[in-house]
Amino acid sequence: MSYRSSVEIYTEWDIVAARQLGRNEAKKTGFGTVDQARITTAISELARNIYLYAGKGKIEIERISENGAFGIKIIASDEGPGISDLRKVMEDGYSTSGGLGAGMPGVKRLMDEFKVVSEPGVGTTITAKKWLH
Amino acid sequence: MPREVGRQYKEILKKYIDSQSEEDLYVGQQFSRRFIEKQIAPEDVISIHKTALLELLPDLRDEVWISMDFLIEMMIHYGLTLREHQSLIRKQEILQMEMNVATKVQDTLLQTTSPNVKGLDVGWVSQPAHQMNGDYVYFLNENQHVASVAVADVMGKGIPAALCMSMIKFGMDGLEKGDTDPRAVLDIINRIVEKSVDNSMFISMFYGKYDARSSTFSYSSAGHEPALYFNAASGTFMELNAKGLLLGIKTDVVYEEHAVQMQDGDFIAMMTDGVTETRTEEGFIESESIQQLLESVRDQSAQKMAEHLYNELAGLQEYRLGDDFTIVIFKKNPEEV
Ligand SMILES: Nc1ncnc2c1ncn2[C@@H]1O[C@H](COP(=O)(O)OP(=O)(O)OP(=O)(O)O)[C@@H](O)[C@H]1O
Ligand SMILES: [Mg+2]
Numbered sequence: 172m173s174y175r176s177s178v179e180i181y182t183e184w185d186i187v188a189a190r191q192l193g194r195n196e197a198k199k200t201g202f203g204t205v206d207q208a209r210i211t212t213a214i215s216e217l218a219r220n221i222y223l224y225a226g227k228g229k230i231e232i233e234r235i236s237e238n239g240a241f242g243i244k245i246i247a248s249d250e251g252p253g254i255s256d257l258r259k260v261m262e263d264g265y266s267t268s269g270g271l272g273a274g275m276p277g278v279k280r281l282m283d284e285f286k287v288v289s290e291p292g293v294g295t296t297i298t299a300k301k302w303l304h
Numbered sequence: 305m306p307r308e309v310g311r312q313y314k315e316i317l318k319k320y321i322d323s324q325s326e327e328d329l330y331v332g333q334q335f336s337r338r339f340i341e342k343q344i345a346p347e348d349v350i351s352i353h354k355t356a357l358l359e360l361l362p363d364l365r366d367e368v369w370i371s372m373d374f375l376i377e378m379m380i381h382y383g384l385t386l387r388e389h390q391s392l393i394r395k396q397e398i399l400q401m402e403m404n405v406a407t408k409v410q411d412t413l414l415q416t417t418s419p420n421v422k423g424l425d426v427g428w429v430s431q432p433a434h435q436m437n438g439d440y441v442y443f444l445n446e447n448q449h450v451a452s453v454a455v456a457d458v459m460g461k462g463i464p465a466a467l468c469m470s471m472i473k474f475g476m477d478g479l480e481k482g483d484t485d486p487r488a489v490l491d492i493i494n495r496i497v498e499k500s501v502d503n504s505m506f507i508s509m510f511y512g513k514y515d516a517r518s519s520t521f522s523y524s525s526a527g528h529e530p531a532l533y534f535n536a537a538s539g540t541f542m543e544l545n546a547k548g549l550l551l552g553i554k555t556d557v558v559y560e561e562h563a564v565q566m567q568d569g570d571f572i573a574m575m576t577d578g579v580t581e582t583r584t585e586e587g588f589i590e591s592e593s594i595q596q597l598l599e600s601v602r603d604q605s606a607q608k609m610a611e612h613l614y615n616e617l618a619g620l621q622e623y624r625l626g627d628d629f630t631i632v633i634f635k636k637n638p639e640e641v
Contacts, residue, residue, distance in 0.1 A: 205347050205351045264388070
């Protein structure tokens, strides 16, 4: 049984809506307070990147199960400019906020699985999962 | 494991709530090191605290629990920052190891041996301010009568400078067969550098050549510090200047070449700006001070003289060099018959 819901990102308020949706779904999946906060932060960062760099896009949240394990999946997708130097972006200390631990490497740390597909001029899709331990 | 930590935390917290003694705070502080050891994130620490409190004081007002959830939220980025720092520290350790290897490679690659020419005493010191040296000394011993030296300073330090120097070295190695007059050498090296290095890298170089048959020292300079020539008979110093642009800026540069005739006891000191721009409490060191230091040990070997100058000037800077430090001394000794 998988269940997906989504939030379109156009304005900064949509980031809040995506956070809210993520937190609710995380809670329903059975995550504790700390992991709820982590998942929400990851969603927040991804939604913010869409808002800032792609202008608009979408956050989808899905409760998932695999081999008896339960978890949550976030898909952040946009048709924005794409990321040309992915390797750099995934490096610590690269984000414009510089040394605040946030950005894409932060999202990767907050989640268990993390995958970026991005093509300049076409868009970016980021998929991240976290499992209930 | 966090569960066990949580249980212990609860006990320590309970003791403190009961007694509020300094001793319990001390125990708590020691215990906090376990959090760090076990890499427990700050947000987890708050969560452990909340769990312990729920068991110890379950009747607190709801607002307290809600505020703790808020605190957890506040700690997420601290946790991330901490982990980023840890990963950057590991990265920096790797870089440091690579640097150590690079320094060793540089040392081997740029090795040079003092020339051996009758009647000429050669001494030199080259000390990097940081790990990698941006100064470069290259000796050429063309034949039993002729000894040459290039003293170069690559502006911009560290790894780029080191890479650049290997290029100069290989340029010099190619000289053995060709024209080795100072102006010709600078001309060739300038062309090599101009071709291979981008415009942000500047190199100054002094090239000197001593011919024992005529006791002449001829020299050219590519925007380098003037050398100091000490005339033993008159006991005076003279600056050896030669016009010429820094290496690598443009191809068609005309380098001046001059020569001095050396007498017994005369010496020439070639330096980089790490020597002349030694900072003392009163600002840059005076040229006269350098001259006095050299003159005071004029009767010692060229190597002793170079070391003396280094020790004195490094001492003035409390052994924290502001810049790479290089001095080469050519001194004419009476030829034993
Ligand atoms: N969806 C996206 N579309 C296009 N470019 C993006 C996208 N997401 C990230 N980027 C690019 O990747 C860079 C790094 O993003 P990241 O989120 O790691 O850091 P940041 O947004 O610069 O700073 P912060 O730490 O505040 O998040 C951005 O500066 C941006 O250039
Ligand atoms: Mg960002």
